[in-house]
Amino acid sequence: MKNNNSNTKLILLHPYIQKQGSSNRLWLLAFVSFFTLAFLLTLIYTRESTSSAASSAVSPTVASTSLGGGPLPTTVINTLLYYASMSNNSFHMSHAELKQISDVLRKCPSPCNFLVFGLTPETLLWKALNHNGRTVFVDENRYYAAYMEEKHPEIDAYDVQYTTKLRDLRELVASTKKQIRNECRPVQNLLFSECKLGLNDLPNHVYEVDWDVILVDGPRGEWPDAPGRMSPIFTAGVLARSKKKMAANAKTHVFVHDFYGEVERVCGDEFLCKENLVEASETLGHYVLERMDANSFQFCRNVTSPKASSS
Incomplete structure (x- = not known):
């Protein structure tokens, strides 16, 4: 132990x-x-x-373009046109049509004022091509116009209520020619007009702008009760002739799409005039209109009297 x-x-x-x-x-x-x-x-x-x-x-060019006020580079424009024309949409414009309008926008004085009748598959393209310019869209569908503005806040779109019907084409043209010295004269402020073909319910500032380019690509009109494009073509003719400025941009380019249609041809001849038609294909008409004096009372130089036309 x-x-x-x-x-x-x-x-x-x-x-x-x-x-x-x-x-x-x-x-x-x-x-x-x-x-x-x-x-x-x-x-x-x-x-x-x-x-x-x-x-x-x-991408220094893209960055500087988004911040600066210069035009879009040619490569960017060509790329936009290429991809826009690749769509399978049957209502889409071809590359040739897109380029024709694009070339005019490219040469347009800056800033360019571009008015478009119709919200189409090319809506975003027109906004992009008119870089740093003012682009306004007018469409008959108020819900679609609101949808486009909500989805694309950069889009400036307004709805308009058309009162015309395609089946009344000849009657409306005849009535307008009878009132050519009054409500339907070629130089006026349509905001105060009672002409049947004049659009007078757009926002006030639309009538105050000197539009450099106008494209008529709406409304659609494939059936008798459709509104047709009588009012947009007439309105484009009045807006172009009523410009306020006496300058290099006193001319207005007016394009009419679906140029094969009866409404487009008839109203083009009556209110935009053959002498102003500078280029035409089956699908696109290109007019160049000059500013007119306030006392002018005929749309075209070569025209018969209103009475003879209506008889």
Whole structure:
């Protein structure tokens, strides 16, 4: 018993030794965490800097175009036209039609005022091509106009209520020609007009703008009760002749789409005039109209009297 007790050894661990080991591990963990966090922050910063530099290097023209007031580069315009004409939509314009209108917009004095009758598959294209200009759309469908403005806030669209019917084409043209010295004269402010073919319920500022380019691509008119494009063509003719400025941009380019239609041909001859037709295909008519004096009372130079026409 005594010998066994003499061989027993007692080992005591001082609390300081345990504390020192735990403290070293904590310092090591803190050290590793610090360098891991520093590495992650450096990696994120480097990626953001590289991405910004790459964006600036790849598309300086696009960046400067979005901020500046210069025209779109030719390559951008050609690319937009190419992809816009690739659609299988049967109501879509062909590349030739798109280019014809685009060429006029490209030469338009800046800023260019562009009025479009009809919200079509090309709506966003027209807005993009008239870069830094003013583009306004007019459509007969109030719900679609509201939808387009909500989905694309950059679009400036208004709805209009057409009172005409396609089946009344000849009667409306004859009635308009009878009133050519009064309500339906070629130079006037349509806001105060009672002419049956004149659109007088658009926002006031539409009548105050000197429009440089007008495109008639709506409303549709494939059935007798459809509104037809009589009113937009007549209105375009009046707006073009009633411009206020006597300057280099006193001329107005008017395009009429679906030029094969009876309404488009008849109203084009009556209110835009054959002598102003500079280019035409089966689907697109291009007129160039000049500003007229306020005392002018005929749309075309070569025209028969209203009585003879209506008889």
